[in-house]
Amino acid sequence: MKAAVIGCGAQGRGGHVANYHKIDDVDLVAVCDVNLEQAQTVATEFGIPYVYSDYRELLDKHNLDLVSVCTPHAFHREQTVDAFEVGANVICEKALAVSSAEAAEMIAACKRHNKKMSMGLQNRGSAEGRVLKQFIDEGGLGKIYYTRVVSGHVMNIPGYSVFHKKGLSGGGVLYSTAVHTLDLANWIIGDPTPVAAIGTIYQKVHHMKNPLISWKGTLEDFETEDFAAGYIRFENDSGLSIESNWLTHPWKIRPQIEILGDYGVAEIPLKIFVDQGNQVFDRTPKITESGNHFFAVLKDFVDAVREDRTPIVRFSQMLHVQQMMEGIYQSAEIGQEVQIG
Ligand SMILES: NC(=O)c1ccc[n+]([C@@H]2O[C@H](COP(=O)([O-])OP(=O)(O)OC[C@H]3O[C@@H](n4cnc5c(N)ncnc54)[C@H](O)[C@@H]3O)[C@@H](O)[C@H]2O)c1
Known part of the structure; x- marks a missing residue:
């Protein structure tokens, strides 16, 4: 090919x-x-x-x-x-x-x-995500009612690209970094339909003492957000909160994804706990597989074309993730909840 x-x-x-x-x-x-x-x-x-x-x-x-x-x-x-x-x-x-x-x-x-169409979302190539998705698809956590996504970098606005330029990137930490984790969470919980978003965004770098500038240029060139937070309501009555931050404090690193279901809680990096009565059972499997996650996603695209099948990243997932991020930006701009779709 x-x-x-x-x-x-x-x-x-x-x-x-x-x-x-x-x-x-x-x-x-x-x-x-x-x-x-x-x-x-x-x-x-x-x-x-x-x-x-x-x-x-x-x-x-x-x-x-x-x-x-x-x-x-x-x-x-x-x-x-x-x-x-x-x-x-x-x-x-x-x-x-x-x-x-x-x-x-x-x-x-x-x-x-x-x-065929796919996206460069290498988290989809991780065994942890695949295993947790299967556990949830098989009903292991019961109905999912809440998902928490935390994404970003530790005190580091990436400067190798143009993520800080609004006209070229459209948005900052949410579009450029958190999109990976949001997509992974959305895929794992089964791609529910988002119906409303509320969000807030900040440019905190402008308020820091001696911020680190890693891009070519000056602080004034930073036009996008370095912090975005939002809450998404889904058609199935569940919710998702997202916090994305390029300036995460080193001692405030939290799990990237936490998923609450009727029967227990799961996280990425992978942990699965199931509750029965007042007992908690650790159902976290041992994962030995590692490797080049980006290669896996690119290979999936190539194989999908060759085999005339759907790639791992589906149309509705692409659209829902874009709609959720856009909803957060729109809500932040007008200061109110926005409807999606
Ligand atoms: N999957 C990942 O982990 C990951 C990591 C980094 C970047 N990205 C994504 O990859 C894309 C590129 O980001 P990057 O970090 O490589 O940026 P980059 O700035 O390093 O590279 C972009 C390249 O595109 C070129 N370019 C700009 N406009 C063009 C045009 N109209 N036609 C042809 N070439 C053009 C630039 O000259 C530049 O060499 C973005 O969508 C970014 O979000 C993904």
């Missing part, structure tokens, strides 16, 4: 190019970056024959089966839809888009052209 990568920065190179390289029947024929020198460097490193600075040219010149979209979020919709138009299947990096309307447009284009 012929593959190409659009955007040769940190994730395009390290996530997509490097891992396509490890899949036998994938022929990585071309890469593209508006920074041609960047694309050329990656092409030389991995022996890729064609290099472009214009993604349209790349799409038009090769009869591609697989396209990875690894550019800033604001370009995802256009590049993904255009790739479907030329008959390719697409794995798009997170965040899928900068709005749920854009996400819906991408999904509609995928369906219209009868193609």
Whole structure:
């Protein structure tokens, strides 16, 4: 299968190019970056024959089966839809888009052209998530009534990308970092339909004493949020709270996911406790499997195309996660709960 990568920065190179390289029947024929020198460097490193600075040219010149979209979020919709138009299947990096309307447009284009679509959500490749999802799917926790998501970095706003620029990324810690954990939690609890969101966001870095600036530029260039919190209500009457923070204090690190069900509680990193009467039973299995989680998700996409099956990341999950994040941003802006969908 012929593959190409659009955007040769940190994730395009390290996530997509490097891992396509490890899949036998994938022929990585071309890469593209508006920074041609960047694309050329990656092409030389991995022996890729064609290099472009214009993604349209790349799409038009090769009869591609697989396209990875690894550019800033604001370009995802256009590049993904255009790739479907030329008959390719697409794995798009997170965040899928900068709005749920854009996400819906991408999904509609995928369906219209009868193609496959997935996302660069490597947490889906973790055995811990898979095992907990199965435990819950089999009814081990009973009905899930509450999920708590905590995500971010410890005192570190990532500076290698453009996550701090609103026009290019659409949002900050929520769109760029917490999306991974939110997606994992949503997948594990069975992708319930979100109906309402309430949220609040802050730019706390502006109030710190001597903040660490890891991006090229100054503090004034930081335009997105470094803290976002929200509460989501689902159609099935359960709820989810999320706290995402790039400035987490080192001694305030908590489980990434906590799930409360009628029969017990589970967490990621993996812990499962089931209650009976006043007794608590530890049902945490031993997990020995480890490995390259990003490779697993990319391989799933390639296999889904080859086998004509649905990839691990489903349309409704992509849309629900985007809707939840957008709902939190919208609620934060107007200071009220917003309806979703
Ligand atoms: N899955 C993960 O863990 C993970 C990690 C980091 C980044 N990402 C995602 O990957 C994507 C890229 O992030 P990054 O960290 O690699 O950023 P980056 O800034 O390192 O790389 C982005 C690249 O895209 C190029 N580019 C910008 N506009 C373009 C356009 N219109 N056409 C072609 N190339 C263009 C830039 O020149 C740059 O080289 C984002 O969606 C980001 O959220 C995912």
